[in-house]
Amino acid sequence: MGEIRNVALIGAGVIGAGWAARLVLNGIDVTLHDPDPEAERKAEEVRKNALRAWRKLTLAPLDHLGRITFSRDLEAAVENADLIQESAPERLDLKRDLLARASRACRPDVVIASSTSGLLPSRLQAEMPHPERFVVGHPFNPVYLLPLVEVCGGQQTSEETKQRAADFYRSIGMHPLVLGKEIDGFVADRLLEALWREALHLVNDGIATTDQIDQAIAYGPGLRWSFMGTFLIYRLAGGEAGMRHFMAQFGPTLKLPWSRLEAPELTDGLIETIVAQSDVQAKGRSIRELERLRDDCLVAVLQALRTQDYAAGAVLKAYEEKLYNRGHPLVMAEGDDLGRPLRLHEARVVPEWVDYNGHMSESRYLQVFGDSSDALSRYVGIDADYHAAGMTYYTVETHIMHLREVAAEEPLHVTTQVLGCDAKRLHVFHALYRTRDEARLATAEQMLLHVDRRAGRACPARPDVLARVRRIAEAHAALPKPEHAGRRVGERRS
Numbered sequence: 001m002g003e004i005r006n007v008a009l010i011g012a013g014v015i016g017a018g019w020a021a022r023l024v025l026n027g028i029d030v031t032l033h034d035p036d037p038e039a040e041r042k043a044e045e046v047r048k049n050a051l052r053a054w055r056k057l058t059l060a061p062l063d064h065l066g067r068i069t070f071s072r073d074l075e076a077a078v079e080n081a082d083l084i085q086e087s088a089p090e091r092l093d094l095k096r097d098l099l100a101r102a103s104r105a106c107r108p109d110v111v112i113a114s115s116t117s118g119l120l121p122s123r124l125q126a127e128m129p130h131p132e133r134f135v136v137g138h139p140f141n142p143v144y145l146l147p148l149v150e151v152c153g154g155q156q157t158s159e160e161t162k163q164r165a166a167d168f169y170r171s172i173g174m175h176p177l178v179l180g181k182e183i184d185g186f187v188a189d190r191l192l193e194a195l196w197r198e199a200l201h202l203v204n205d206g207i208a209t210t211d212q213i214d215q216a217i218a219y220g221p222g223l224r225w226s227f228m229g230t231f232l233i234y235r236l237a238g239g240e241a242g243m244r245h246f247m248a249q250f251g252p253t254l255k256l257p258w259s260r261l262e263a264p265e266l267t268d269g270l271i272e273t274i275v276a277q278s279d280v281q282a283k284g285r286s287i288r289e290l291e292r293l294r295d296d297c298l299v300a301v302l303q304a305l306r307t308q309d310y311a312a313g314a315v316l317k318a319y320e321e322k323l324y325n326r327g328h329p330l331v332m333a334e335g336d337d338l339g340r341p342l343r344l345h346e347a348r349v350v351p352e353w354v355d356y357n358g359h360m361s362e363s364r365y366l367q368v369f370g371d372s373s374d375a376l377s378r379y380v381g382i383d384a385d386y387h388a389a390g391m392t393y394y395t396v397e398t399h400i401m402h403l404r405e406v407a408a409e410e411p412l413h414v415t416t417q418v419l420g421c422d423a424k425r426l427h428v429f430h431a432l433y434r435t436r437d438e439a440r441l442a443t444a445e446q447m448l449l450h451v452d453r454r455a456g457r458a459c460p461a462r463p464d465v466l467a468r469v470r471r472i473a474e475a476h477a478a479l480p481k482p483e484h485a486g487r488r489v490g491e492r493r494s
């Protein structure tokens with residue numbers, strides 16, 4: 001599949017706007033088609049919330065953001081698209097019509113996906129020319145934070161389409177779950193629906209309020225579901241004897257009438273009760289406020305899981321690695337000019353980096369210099385495979401000189417001079433500049449140590465990496481020693 005640079009989104013409600021946000025954060029341009037005159041405003045609010053959440057989620061560079069444009073005309077929206085994602089209301093006739101129109105107006109090889117929560121792909125693709133490139137890509141709200149996307153083909157969908165869709169979703173930080181068979185509701189919504197039916201019964205029968213039901217999930221099962229799901233958790237509930245014992249112990253309760261398969265009738269009374277109880281739970285907070293609370297909690301969970309390199313945390317970790325590589329694409333090539341300090345890292349002072357003085361806060365200087373050392377690592381050939389083998393450079397010492405303040409939105413760049421090296425150590429000097437006028441803002445001298453993370457000790461860098469480091473060090477040895485190099489805190493210069 002060629003590179004996906006433009007995605008057309010049909011429908012820009014909760015899900016379409018969430019897709020738009022995830023895509024632009026990945027540097028992909030988006031064209032939104034939605035008849036709602038308010039869609040543009042709503043999508044912009046979701047984009048802002050998403051950017052806010054991502055800046056908390058990751059320090060990985062997100063400098064190049066995609067653009068969002070609107071098109072009132074469906075055919076115009078899709079004609080130049082590299083991929084189409086439909087997120088219109090959940091109505092078979094409407095979706096079928098939109099998908100057929102889109103597939104007539106776009107290139108014949110473009111993957112067309114639907115966000116449907118449960119409609120069968122075979123029905124959705126029925127009126128499309130080239131139905132083999134249609135697939136369901138069912139995401140979860142908020143699309144910009146939750147990695148899961150169920151990928152499900154219909155009778156006419158090709159295997160290649162499923163793989164292309166899955167590869168694309170993976171490339172934007174998601175976890176595609178490719179289903180072998182189509183079924184109404186797919187997997188996740190079937191499970192959610194079962195829980196939802198029981199919850200409605202509990203409210204309808206006056207047994208629990210909406211808030212009590214939410215507590216019953218959030219304080220217990222919901223926490224463990226966020227990383228292990230149902231089966232692995234129940235295996236543990238079986239104690240040392242594991243799953244077989246669990247099945248034997250709790251199997252009989254399945255025969256008791258604990259839960260019901262039929263949903264209760266959605267009477268006006270039940271709807272009123274649920275809406276009123278839900279209003280009490282919301283405590284006057286707006287949807288956007290609650291979304292920010294939800295996002296902050298999700299960010300905290302994802303970051304915690306990242307430390308364990310497990311479940312959604314493993315997806316985030318692998319994705320961040322990709323972001324760093326994308327942010328620092330340069331790897332040393334023959335003919336590179338090593339006769340001056342390297343310019344490997346660029347950044348922008350994003351609003352979140354600014355403190356109460358209106359200037360970039362102190363910790364962000366260290367972040368920018370850390371990113372510059374990462375860029376140098378990448379330049380000398382350290383990539384995802386190298387990290388996966390447990391090898392990396394750690395920063396063991398840093399001395400920062402703050403020379404000038406810098407305001408929000410300023411583009412920055414860093415130059416890096418190698419002051420020395422041996423098989424394990426890499427001594428570097430970074431200088432941070434305001435790109436607009438080349439004003440020097442700060443310098444950082446750092447000692448990096450090559451480590452084997454698994455063994456927990458320093459070790460020599462791989463020979464090809466070391467050769468590149470030495471080439472730079474030899475070339476940079478001819479450069480003048482930078483002003484402030486070797487300086488210690490409080491030391492007066494003579």
Ligand SMILES: NC(=O)c1ccc[n+]([C@@H]2O[C@H](COP(=O)([O-])OP(=O)(O)OC[C@H]3O[C@@H](n4cnc5c(N)ncnc54)[C@H](O)[C@@H]3O)[C@@H](O)[C@H]2O)c1
Pocket residue numbers: 010011012013014015016033034035036039086087088089090091098115116117118138139140141
């Ligand atoms: N909300 C969720 O949690 C969720 C999760 C996963 C999947 N989905 C699925 O995503 C799809 C969209 O759901 P949603 O929650 O975003 O709904 P929504 O009501 O928030 O958004 C639907 C959008 O489609 C627009 N629309 C209406 N007619 C249209 C047309 N002819 N052409 C283009 N756009 C049109 C509406 O103006 C609206 O902005 C549904 O298929 C739903 O099942 C929803």
